[in-house]
Amino acid sequence: MSTMKDFKTDQEVRWCPGCGDYAILAAIQSFMPELGIERENMVFISGIGCAARFPYYMNTYGMHSIHGRAPAIATGLATSRRDLSVWVVTGDGDALSIGGNHLIHALRRNVNLKILLFNNRIYGLTKGQYSPTSELGKVTKSTPMGSLDWPFNPLSLAIGAEATFVARAIDTDKSGMSDVLRAAAAHRGSAFVEIFQNCPIFNDDAFQFVRDDKEGVNRIVLRDGEPILWGADHEKGLRQRQDGSIEACAASDEGVLVHDASHPTPSLAFALSRVTQDSHQGTPVGVFRNVERPVYDELMSDQLDQAVATRGAGDLAALLHSGETWTIA
Amino acid sequence: MSTKPVEQLSQVIVRFAGDSGDGMQLTGSQFTSETALLGNDISTLPDFPAEIRAPAGSLPGVSGFQLHFADHDILTPGDAPNVLVAMNPAALKTNLKDLPKGGTLIVDADAFKDRNLQKAGYDANPLEDGSLDEFQLHAVPLTTMTVAALKEVDGVTPREAERSKNMFALGLMSWLYGRPVDPTIEFLNAKFRAKRPEIADANIKALQAGYAFGETTETFAVTYEVKPAKLRPGTYRNITGNQALSYGLIAASKLSGLPLFLGAYPITPASSILEELASHKNFGVRTFQAEDEIAAVGAAVGASFGGALGVTTSAGPGVVLKAETVGLAIMLELPLVICDIQRAGPSTGMPTKPEQTDLLMVLFGRNGESPVPVVAAFSPSDCFDAAIEACRIALKYRTPVYLLSDAYLANGSEPWLLPDVETLPDISTSFAAAPNADGEPFQPYLRDEQTLARPWALPGTKGLEHRVGGLEKADRTGNISYDPDNHDLMSRLRAQKVAGIAADIPELAVDDPDGDARVLVLGWGGTYGPIAAGVRRARANGRKVAHAHLRHLNPFPRNTGEVLRRYEKVLVPEMNLGQLLKLVRAEFLVDAAGYNRVRGVPLRAAEIAEAIEAMVDA
Numbered sequence: 001m002s003t004m005k006d007f008k009t010d011q012e013v014r015w016c017p018g019c020g021d022y023a024i025l026a027a028i029q030s031f032m033p034e035l036g037i038e039r040e041n042m043v044f045i046s047g048i049g050c051a052a053r054f055p056y057y058m059n060t061y062g063m064h065s066i067h068g069r070a071p072a073i074a075t076g077l078a079t080s081r082r083d084l085s086v087w088v089v090t091g092d093g094d095a096l097s098i099g100g101n102h103l104i105h106a107l108r109r110n111v112n113l114k115i116l117l118f119n120n121r122i123y124g125l126t127k128g129q130y131s132p133t134s135e136l137g138k139v140t141k142s143t144p145m146g147s148l149d150w151p152f153n154p155l156s157l158a159i160g161a162e163a164t165f166v167a168r169a170i171d172t173d174k175s176g177m178s179d180v181l182r183a184a185a186a187h188r189g190s191a192f193v194e195i196f197q198n199c200p201i202f203n204d205d206a207f208q209f210v211r212d213d214k215e216g217v218n219r220i221v222l223r224d225g226e227p228i229l230w231g232a233d234h235e236k237g238l239r240q241r242q243d244g245s246i247e248a249c250a251a252s253d254e255g256v257l258v259h260d261a262s263h264p265t266p267s268l269a270f271a272l273s274r275v276t277q278d279s280h281q282g283t284p285v286g287v288f289r290n291v292e293r294p295v296y297d298e299l300m301s302d303q304l305d306q307a308v309a310t311r312g313a314g315d316l317a318a319l320l321h322s323g324e325t326w327t328i329a
Numbered sequence: 330m331s332t333k334p335v336e337q338l339s340q341v342i343v344r345f346a347g348d349s350g351d352g353m354q355l356t357g358s359q360f361t362s363e364t365a366l367l368g369n370d371i372s373t374l375p376d377f378p379a380e381i382r383a384p385a386g387s388l389p390g391v392s393g394f395q396l397h398f399a400d401h402d403i404l405t406p407g408d409a410p411n412v413l414v415a416m417n418p419a420a421l422k423t424n425l426k427d428l429p430k431g432g433t434l435i436v437d438a439d440a441f442k443d444r445n446l447q448k449a450g451y452d453a454n455p456l457e458d459g460s461l462d463e464f465q466l467h468a469v470p471l472t473t474m475t476v477a478a479l480k481e482v483d484g485v486t487p488r489e490a491e492r493s494k495n496m497f498a499l500g501l502m503s504w505l506y507g508r509p510v511d512p513t514i515e516f517l518n519a520k521f522r523a524k525r526p527e528i529a530d531a532n533i534k535a536l537q538a539g540y541a542f543g544e545t546t547e548t549f550a551v552t553y554e555v556k557p558a559k560l561r562p563g564t565y566r567n568i569t570g571n572q573a574l575s576y577g578l579i580a581a582s583k584l585s586g587l588p589l590f591l592g593a594y595p596i597t598p599a600s601s602i603l604e605e606l607a608s609h610k611n612f613g614v615r616t617f618q619a620e621d622e623i624a625a626v627g628a629a630v631g632a633s634f635g636g637a638l639g640v641t642t643s644a645g646p647g648v649v650l651k652a653e654t655v656g657l658a659i660m661l662e663l664p665l666v667i668c669d670i671q672r673a674g675p676s677t678g679m680p681t682k683p684e685q686t687d688l689l690m691v692l693f694g695r696n697g698e699s700p701v702p703v704v705a706a707f708s709p710s711d712c713f714d715a716a717i718e719a720c721r722i723a724l725k726y727r728t729p730v731y732l733l734s735d736a737y738l739a740n741g742s743e744p745w746l747l748p749d750v751e752t753l754p755d756i757s758t759s760f761a762a763a764p765n766a767d768g769e770p771f772q773p774y775l776r777d778e779q780t781l782a783r784p785w786a787l788p789g790t791k792g793l794e795h796r797v798g799g800l801e802k803a804d805r806t807g808n809i810s811y812d813p814d815n816h817d818l819m820s821r822l823r824a825q826k827v828a829g830i831a832a833d834i835p836e837l838a839v840d841d842p843d844g845d846a847r848v849l850v851l852g853w854g855g856t857y858g859p860i861a862a863g864v865r866r867a868r869a870n871g872r873k874v875a876h877a878h879l880r881h882l883n884p885f886p887r888n889t890g891e892v893l894r895r896y897e898k899v900l901v902p903e904m905n906l907g908q909l910l911k912l913v914r915a916e917f918l919v920d921a922a923g924y925n926r927v928r929g930v931p932l933r934a935a936e937i938a939e940a941i942e943a944m945v946d947a
Binding site: 074313325 | 362366562563567576579583590592610611612619620621624627628629630632633634636637653656661748750770788789790791792793794795797798799800808
């Protein structure tokens, strides 16, 4: 049985002091042994950015690739090596800006990948420009008069791309993160996990409302099959309006939603993804959506098996001689 | 049986031209099949617009197929046709300039009506105004005769009957050149019999009617015969470049024992490789139609990391997008084959037209010192061997390799003497199985002393867990390194590794029959046919000339400089504005001269012969 120590490498971890990535790394290293997957059968693939250094610190197989392309590279690996547990570590710029196309296509195909998006709502490695999750009006080095870009909501995007597993965790919430990762690892197909991650240098306290929320007044913890209640004394709830959108209500009100992550249509999960600190004074965390759909590598593998079953294993000489041939003596 | 006199010909070049919807590609490829079975040597060149269906009858909508067949070995689809079959005025207008005076011209007289003439920009009907007097014109009412012949076939609409006119034309041509129509009948049955038996009947009937028309009409006084060519003994098939390239990749998968993974995004003229490979899943071939060109090559790199033979296929506009990922593969030192089926550029350029303009891009179009081996195919069937060679180098040296073909090779076809699979090269490779440095953790960048290749350790191998990436690697350990001397060392090692391949490829062969030529023609890749044909002509015209042709563009064969210096003058014909020329001048300090055309059509043997003769005579 492996331990947390087995997953550490001899490389010096080089994130800024106080970076949320340390907490995420520690949580993942300590959680991994629980999965019972041998280290050699795990691969971490990243793109570019602060988060992308992650594979160097995991004593598994790993690849620190190029900006935004990790989901594409991981797709090739996961599709041709079904025996591996393939994880993608990415950030808000890597996944949602330069690599947005690869992310949505990996999700719609339901490639067997676990995608961890460390969202700090800022560009860290390039030193402080706004990111595709930065709020409108954000003043950064590249937006001295405020950002003009409407931000992506990563969960809404993933659900829109018909991801089969969508969840959110917080860097400092080790137990919540472990719960989410456990469910993600158990999920066959693409699992998309947004992790709120603090960047103390360029965007400190961006998620203070849920990171430092000891009383749990702002955290709405989603538990499958349970009513969605929140607040210091669980005095608040969430319910759906006539139009499908979600409003905060009292726990005692009628119609408090019972969380159903496996609901066949993504509408409810999408509505929940629209619940934010700004709009509802509360932020859901946990598994939003978890449904089964055929998995890409299995579908491809099935086609290969079927081709062999119906046509026999490929014979090179027969292939070359297929079609019309003629012989010259 | 035809009782008309039979005239012997040594070779014929036929061009079928018509509207995109007229089925000219099908007609041409069926005539090719019939001809191949007769044992003639053949070479074909389809020429079609990028538009799937440009407006009917318009000039941009003309699609053509040229076939050269002979009783001796031939090298090209021919410079100019002897026979032009034009199905409408637009086809006549766009192709007539290529038909030499006195050439045979067969047209569908029915199509030469007001509207079609107008669309093609004719003020008067060329069939009537005497403008075609210099040609042997046969104006045949193909459409009305086809429709009349199909009157009795039930279930065929008048429009469908009309559309069978290409088979009538094929039947007529088959009679004229003594080709058997049986293969086409078989083909039509296979294609239509199950789903629409009446369409099969209609096409077969049209084909036979065309043949019978030839026998009975007085329009054609003679019929022609082209005897079989004396080709090397063995079993042949006709094959296009993209098909041969696909087979080469499948063969490389078999020969290496690695599963083939193709990441591709559809692009002309490379798409048919993706389609071909997708139809051979029983060989364990995984084809991944990616969301874009970058994902296509990325997935291939990912598969390669996992131990597959990772390949991506594209053309210039897609290859340029893959550059960053190729750089990653250089740094990762993993096998990867990038097939660039070159087409006319820049930008979208002319998607269906060939060019050799990506050579400098694949050699230098990346950031940093980033050497990549480059292999180029000579002819359609040679794409098979070139693909195996590209895979061999990629696997042995753990490097991305560019394989260059072009739109002419991709769609052109020729007879292929099928190789005995037992004689194909063994390109198997080995994976790291255990740590490689006494008691130390696995060192992923500890190189093989001879090849300088690094070990390939697959995920799933216990004890060899390691991390790779695009950041500079420390020698041996593969850890991230910003050390100045290490970067200098690693840059040189990567360059040395690729340069060292020169010891592992054949020397440049020179065709110099008497050994006393003063002029050398140096070509590369897809111009092999036209250059070799041009050299033959120049020799036939009494000039001494040598020919060498490069398959490996990086590294060059080790004797290249020596060969170049052996000749007083060097001519480098290319379908670009002088890319290899620039390389040989820079690399070997040889004052070579170029012959360069970028017209989107293959070089012509005649023009190359002329250039050679001018250089020899100067």
